[in-house]
Amino acid sequence: xxxxxxxxxxxxxxxxxxxxxxxxxxxxxxxxxxxxxxxxxxxxxxxxxxxxxxxxxxxxxxxxxxxxxxxxxxxxxxxxxxxxxxxxxxxxxxxxxxxxxxxxxxxxxxxxxxxxxxxxxxxxxxxxxxxxxxxxxxxxxxxxxxxxxxxxxxxxxxxxxxxxxxxxxxxxxxxxxxxxxxxxxxxxxxxxxxxxxxxxxxxxxxxxxxxxxxxxxxxxxxxxxxxxxxxxxxxxxxxxxxxxxxxxxxxxxxxxxxxxxxxxx
Numbered sequence: 219x220x221x222x223x224x225x226x227x228x229x230x231x232x233x234x235x236x237x238x239x240x241x242x243x244x245x246x247x248x249x250x251x252x253x254x255x256x257x258x259x260x261x262x263x264x265x266x267x268x269x270x271x272x273x274x275x276x277x278x279x280x281x282x283x284x285x286x287x288x289x290x291x292x293x294x295x296x297x298x299x300x301x302x303x304x305x306x307x308x309x310x311x312x313x314x315x316x317x318x319x320x321x322x323x324x325x326x327x328x329x330x331x332x333x334x335x336x337x338x339x340x341x342x343x344x345x346x347x348x349x350x351x352x353x354x355x356x357x358x359x360x361x362x363x364x365x366x367x368x369x370x371x372x373x374x375x376x377x378x379x380x381x382x383x384x385x386x387x388x389x390x391x392x393x394x395x396x397x398x399x400x401x402x403x404x405x406x407x408x409x410x411x412x413x414x415x416x417x418x419x420x421x422x423x424x425x426x427x428x429x430x431x432x433x434x435x436x437x438x439x440x441x442x443x444x445x446x447x448x449x450x451x452x453x454x455x456x457x458x459x460x461x462x463x464x465x466x467x468x469x470x471x472x473x474x475x476x477x478x479x480x481x482x483x
Contacts, residue, residue, distance in 0.1 A: 306351075306352065306355045308352070310348045313440075314437075314440050317425075317468070318428075318429065321422065321425050321464060323340075323342070324340055324422070324461065326422055327461070330460050341461070341463065342421075342461075342464050343463055343467060349467050352470040352474065355470075356474060357384040359473070366382075380394040380395065381397050403450070403481060408446060409446045409447070409448060411447075411449075412431070412448065413451075413452060414427065414450075415453055415483075416452070417454065417465045418456070418457055419455075419456050419457060419459025420459045420461065420465070421459075421461035421468065422461075424464075425468070428440075428468070428472075440474075441475045442479050447479065448479050448480070449472060449481070450480075450483075451480075451483060452483050453483040455469065
C-alpha cells in the first residue's frame with residue numbers, strides 16, 4: 219500500500235498531494251487528517267490543512283527532517299495560491315505592525331499645534347501611490363460587493379455610468395448627480411459591533427485603538443479575528459488634525475481586510 223505523506227486542501231478542494239514516491243497524484247478517497255489544521259478568518263472556512271495516511275508505526279519511515287522540509291514547502295504552496303486570489307497586499311506597509319511603527323514616528327497633533335505654520339508636514343505616506351492602490355482596490359470591492367446587487371436597493375439600483383463609475387464625481391465635469399444613500403446593516407444575534415467616529419485626523423488615537431483590539435484578541439493585525447465581530451465607523455475622519463490621509467488609509471486597510479465586516483459612513 220502506498221503511503222500518502224502530505225495533502226494540501228485549499229478551501230475544501232484538494233490541490234496537492236505528495237506520495238512516498240515523491241509523485242503528486244489525484245486522490246478521490248477520504249483522507250485521514252493530521253491532528254491540526256490552519257483556519258482562515260473569512261467565514262471560518264478551512265483554507266488549508268495537512269494530512270497523511272500511514273502504515274503501522276513499526277514500518278513508518280523515519281525521516282523527520284525531510285518531512286518537515288516537505289511540509290514547509292507544501293504550506294508555502296498553499297499560501298502562494300491563497301495570495302494569488304486577489305487579497306490586497308501593501309509593499310510599503312505589509313502588516314499592521316509595519317504601519318503602526320511608521321505612524322509612531324509622527325509627532326502628535328498637540329505638539330504640532332504649538333509650532334509655527336509650515337508648508338511641509340511629516341507623514342507616514344510620503345508618496346500618494348500607496349493610498350491610490352488601496353483606494354483603487356476599495357473601489358473595485360465596492361463595485362462587486364453588496365451594492366452591486368439590485369435586490370439590495372430600495373427604489374432601484376443607481377446607474378452604472380454614474381454612481382458606479384469611480385472616474386466621475388458630482389464636483390467634476392461633466393458632473394453627475396450627488397446620490398447620498400443609507401445602508402441597512404443586520405448582524406446575527408450575539409455579534410460584537412465596535413462603533414467609532416470623529417477621528418478628525420488623529421492617527422495616534424486610531425492606532426492606539428487598533429492596538430488595544432489586537433491585544434484583546436479582537437483583531438489580528440488588520441483582520442477581525444472573530445467571525446461575529448464588526449466595525450462601524452461614523453465619519454468625520456479628517457479635518458482639525460494633521461493626519462487625515464493616514465486615518466483614511468487605515469480605514470481602507472481595515473475594509474480591504476474585512477470586506478463584509480467593516481463599514482464606513
